Amino acid sequence: MALVSVVRDYIDRMLQDISGMKVLILDPLTVSIVSVVYSQSDLLKKEVFLVEKVDNMSKESMSHLKAVYFLRPSSDNIQKLRRQLAAPRFAEYHLFFSNILKIPQIQVLADSDEQEVVKQVQEFYADFCAIDPYHFTLNINANHVYMLPTVADPHSSQIFCDRTVDGIAAVFLALKKRPVIRYQRTSDIAKRIAQEAAKLMYEQESGLFDFRRTENSPLLLVIDRRDDPVTPLLNQWTYQAMVHELIGIEDNKVDLRNIGTVPKDQQEVVLSSVQDDFFKANMYENFGDLGMNIKRMVDDFQQIAKSNQNIQTIEDMAKFVNNYPEYRRMHGNVSKHVTLVTEMSRIVDERKLMLVSQTEQDLACNSGQAAALEAVANLLNNESVSDVDRLRLVLLYALRYEKDSPVHLMQLCNKLSRTAKYKPGLVQFLLKQAGVDKRTGDLYGNRDLLNIARNMARGLKGAENVYTQHQPLLLQTMESLMKGRLRDVDYPLVGNHFQQGRPQDVVIFIVGGTTYEEARTVALHNAANPGTRFFLGGSVVLNSKRFLKDLEEVQRISKSTSV
Amino acid sequence: MATRNRTPMYRKYREALRQVRSPSSPYDATSSSSSYGRHGGPVIELVSASLLRSDRPYAPLSIDDPGSSSGGGAVTVGLPPAWVDISEEISANMDRAKVKMAELAKAHAKALMPSFGDGKEDQHRIEVLTHEVTDLLRRSEKRLQKLSASDPSEDSNVRKNVQRSLATDLQSLSMEFRKKQSTYLKRLRQQKEGQEAVDLEMNINGSTSRLDDVDDEFGDVGFTEVQMSKLKKSEVFTREREREIEQVAESVNELAQIMKDLSVLVIDQGTIVDRIDYNIQNVASQVEEGYKQLQKAERTQKQGGMVMCASVLVIMCFIMIVLLVLKMIFF
Numbered sequence: 001m002a003l004v005s006v007v008r009d010y011i012d013r014m015l016q017d018i019s020g021m022k023v024l025i026l027d028p029l030t031v032s033i034v035s036v037v038y039s040q041s042d043l044l045k046k047e048v049f050l051v052e053k054v055d056n057m058s059k060e061s062m063s064h065l066k067a068v069y070f071l072r073p074s075s076d077n078i079q080k081l082r083r084q085l086a087a088p089r090f091a092e093y094h095l096f097f098s099n100i101l102k103i104p105q106i107q108v109l110a111d112s113d114e115q116e117v118v119k120q121v122q123e124f125y126a127d128f129c130a131i132d133p134y135h136f137t138l139n140i141n142a143n144h145v146y147m148l149p150t151v152a153d154p155h156s157s158q159i160f161c162d163r164t165v166d167g168i169a170a171v172f173l174a175l176k177k178r179p180v181i182r183y184q185r186t187s188d189i190a191k192r193i194a195q196e197a198a199k200l201m202y203e204q205e206s207g208l209f210d211f212r213r214t215e216n217s218p219l220l221l222v223i224d225r226r227d228d229p230v231t232p233l234l235n236q237w238t239y240q241a242m243v244h245e246l247i248g249i250e251d252n253k254v255d256l257r258n259i260g261t262v263p264k265d266q267q268e269v270v271l272s273s274v275q276d277d278f279f280k281a282n283m284y285e286n287f288g289d290l291g292m293n294i295k296r297m298v299d300d301f302q303q304i305a306k307s308n309q310n311i312q313t314i315e316d317m318a319k320f321v322n323n324y325p326e327y328r329r330m331h332g333n334v335s336k337h338v339t340l341v342t343e344m345s346r347i348v349d350e351r352k353l354m355l356v357s358q359t360e361q362d363l364a365c366n367s368g369q370a371a372a373l374e375a376v377a378n379l380l381n382n383e384s385v386s387d388v389d390r391l392r393l394v395l396l397y398a399l400r401y402e403k404d405s406p407v408h409l410m411q412l413c414n415k416l417s418r419t420a421k422y423k424p425g426l427v428q429f430l431l432k433q434a435g436v437d438k439r440t441g442d443l444y445g446n447r448d449l450l451n452i453a454r455n456m457a458r459g460l461k462g463a464e465n466v467y468t469q470h471q472p473l474l475l476q477t478m479e480s481l482m483k484g485r486l487r488d489v490d491y492p493l494v495g496n497h498f499q500q501g502r503p504q505d506v507v508i509f510i511v512g513g514t515t516y517e518e519a520r521t522v523a524l525h526n527a528a529n530p531g532t533r534f535f536l537g538g539s540v541v542l543n544s545k546r547f548l549k550d551l552e553e554v555q556r557i558s559k560s561t562s563v
Numbered sequence: 564m565a566t567r568n569r570t571p572m573y574r575k576y577r578e579a580l581r582q583v584r585s586p587s588s589p590y591d592a593t594s595s596s597s598s599y600g601r602h603g604g605p606v607i608e609l610v611s612a613s614l615l616r617s618d619r620p621y622a623p624l625s626i627d628d629p630g631s632s633s634g635g636g637a638v639t640v641g642l643p644p645a646w647v648d649i650s651e652e653i654s655a656n657m658d659r660a661k662v663k664m665a666e667l668a669k670a671h672a673k674a675l676m677p678s679f680g681d682g683k684e685d686q687h688r689i690e691v692l693t694h695e696v697t698d699l700l701r702r703s704e705k706r707l708q709k710l711s712a713s714d715p716s717e718d719s720n721v722r723k724n725v726q727r728s729l730a731t732d733l734q735s736l737s738m739e740f741r742k743k744q745s746t747y748l749k750r751l752r753q754q755k756e757g758q759e760a761v762d763l764e765m766n767i768n769g770s771t772s773r774l775d776d777v778d779d780e781f782g783d784v785g786f787t788e789v790q791m792s793k794l795k796k797s798e799v800f801t802r803e804r805e806r807e808i809e810q811v812a813e814s815v816n817e818l819a820q821i822m823k824d825l826s827v828l829v830i831d832q833g834t835i836v837d838r839i840d841y842n843i844q845n846v847a848s849q850v851e852e853g854y855k856q857l858q859k860a861e862r863t864q865k866q867g868g869m870v871m872c873a874s875v876l877v878i879m880c881f882i883m884i885v886l887l888v889l890k891m892i893f894f
Binding site: 013021031040048060111118122173174175270272275322324 | 564829832
């Protein structure tokens with residue numbers, strides 16, 4: 001519950017000391033931050049009877065309410081706050097900022113507070129979206145910037161870096177730790193972020209970060225998405241990852257309005273491991289086991305429903321009335337999961353994903369160039385495979401066999417360019433960004449002898465489930481870290497930091513975005529190894545659609561700037 | 564989790580900047596909202612605490628003590644709108660219901676204890692308390708319906724949320740009350756059955772002992788007598804149980820009604836309706852929708868045939884008047 005409970009504690013503390021009816025005012029980013037951990041009914045319990053956005057221009061005066069502002073300390077928000085303080089609508093103003101305020105900003109606010117309605121100004125460092133206990137995201141809109149060289153658009157790069165450093169700093173302030181920082185050598189943006197974070201934590205605000213030193217210093221590892229471009233491209237078969245890949249999860253909400261026909265009360269649903277016990281137990285299960293568990297849940301529910309139909313004595317009636325709220329909640333929950341699984345089955349059938357995914361997993365895990373080529377060519381010729389799936393197959397083939405036979409790769413690209421939506425040159429562009437020369441980690445396990453041997457052994461053993469045999473590169477990184485064998489050459493330390501002992505708390509930040517498959521790996525690893533806690537965070541949560549969108553955007557920009 | 568309090572630094576700047584702005588008014592200690600220091604207009608202040616209980620969860624407001632804020636004086640507070648009174652009344656009712664439920668629990672426990680007396684007065688007291696609690700809950704629920712607003716304004720959202728919060732509390736209170744009632748009745752029934760079983764046993768023993776002593780003819784008579792007394796006892800029990808069951812049915816009905824009305828108001832936890840971002844979006848889209856509708860209405864009204872007709876008629880009237888005047892002049 002680590003990250004989720006920390007953010008909840010911050011919000012609890014904001015609201016608890018202020019008595020009376022309150023209104024909570026948020027900006028678009030803090031709305032996500034608060035909504036994933038706090039529900040409307042929780043707010044009502046704390047007497048917050050209205051929630052507004054900070055850009056609400058209403059002039060209606062509600063002096064029986066006290067205002068609690070929770071905003072990011074951006075210059076935009078400070079300007080809006082200035083205007084609202086000059087003409088106050090509420091009795092009292094309590095200002096909470098999610099990150100470090102600059103002195104000029106405080107002065108600006110103090111200047112505009114002529115009527116002295118501000119009672120407190122605090123910094124509560126909840127500047128990240130805690131979607132799961134060990135997974136956070138920053139929801140950065142212009143995520144594609146990480147792939148651009150700094151010179152192409154220095155202003156956007158600066159904004160991206162600032163937001164990332166702010167988010168990482170907030171995580172460590174919330175956890176009350178000051179880490180040793182390592183970064184991936186081959187990635188410029190990772191190096192930049194690591195160095196700026198070190199400057200913030202050790203020089204600019206060293207007083208704020210001066211926490212009690214422990215024996216084993218915590219670690220921040222900043223790596224680049226392009227070191228493992230395979231994981232976001234693969235199709236997923238475990239519940240949470242699958243929903244995000246096929247439909248899309250945003251701040252733990254799933255929008256089913258544009259997907260097929262769903263009953264009216266299931267058009268938007270919430271998938272939160274903290275609030276939903278069934279989801280918590282099944283979020284990392286594969287599709288087959290999930291189906292069985294859902295069937296069991298539906299059977300249990302039908303039994304209860306039948307017994308509710310069978311009301312004969314007064315006692316039965318009384319029991320029904322007592323248990324009605326619980327019954328209603330269960331009914332809603334069952335419908336939600338059944339709707340999701342039905343939709344996903346439909347999509348799987350429509351796009352023939354069982355067939356496509358088998359080839360994808362082979363491309364990601366097993367070697368055998370000729371067989372792979374044949375399989376990919378067959379699927380490209382297959383009419384019922386959708387365009388985006390064809391693109392993914394060719395990209396995966398290219399990533400694995402880019403050096404083996406460029407001729408075959410050209411042939412596949414030509415076949416691909418006959419589809420209308422394909423932006424020509426995308427495959428080459430991906431190789432330029434994330435090809436074998438740019439990667440540090442051993443993505444396919446064919447660089448070092450130990451890994452080759454391990455792969456061969458796994459191949460001989462055979463996989464339990466063909467569809468979930470892929471393990472993201474992150475698992476290797478985590479295991480090397482635990483054993484203390486992460487090479488300094490590949491992942492150097494910033495400045496003159498020194499890692500004391502084996503780290504017990506590690507935050508891995510993937511610049512460019514994480515995936516739910518990696519979050520699953522981290523959660524399962526944490527459960528199996530209680531000695532070390534890994535937290536995973538990224539600028540967004542990727543699925544193949546988002547990853548391709550970012551790639552296409554960067555390709556467009558670099559074409560327009562180079563011409 | 565780390566936090567940092569910037570209030571002292573903020574206050575320092577605020578003070579300094581105020582000195583810069585108006586260096587000639589040292590009487591700024593008690594300023595009203597519209598004037599800088601000196602003699603402001605009449606200021607409405609809400610005196611709290613003496614009139615309200617301190618543990619009331621929905622107290623409208625309390626003023627900051629003038630001493631706590633440096634420089635800033637008493638905060639002027641506007642009077643809260645009328646519906647706040649209704650919400651206070653409802654919460655007062657619920658507190659009273661809670662107190663009565665505690666008393667009821669004690670009365671239940673007392674009635675269940677084996678006693679020598681008839682227990683009739685205990686029963687009576689329980690009945691009275693039960694009725695009072697049900698009455699309070701029903702009244703609260705009716706007042707709750709009154710809280711819903713008719714006009715879509717900012718305030719209506721606050722009203723709706725206050726209504727929801729009170730509805731949740733009311734629902735949990737009713738459920739608790741139901742549970743207490745049903746456990747009491749169950750225990751009461753068990754007790755009665757126990758007594759009955761004991762009586763039956765005694766009867767059986769009595770009859771067998773009689774059999775042993777007396778021969779068959781006497782035994783027959785004895786059986787019938789025993790049967791008669793058993794019948795009478797079971798009649799009394801049945802009548803009592805009928806009454807109890809009727810009571811239970813009545814209270815179940817009432818509470819079912821309350822629950823049905825409340826379940827419309829209460830939010831289902833864990834669903835999309837319980838999400839803050841969903842509610843914010845909805846408010847925004849509702850206001851937008853309203854604005855669009857207003858614009859559409861304005862447009863149709865402007866284009867409407869009514870406006871044309873009216874203007875044509877007015878023009879005709881003018882022409883007629885002019886003609887009349889001309890006729891007057893020339894004739």
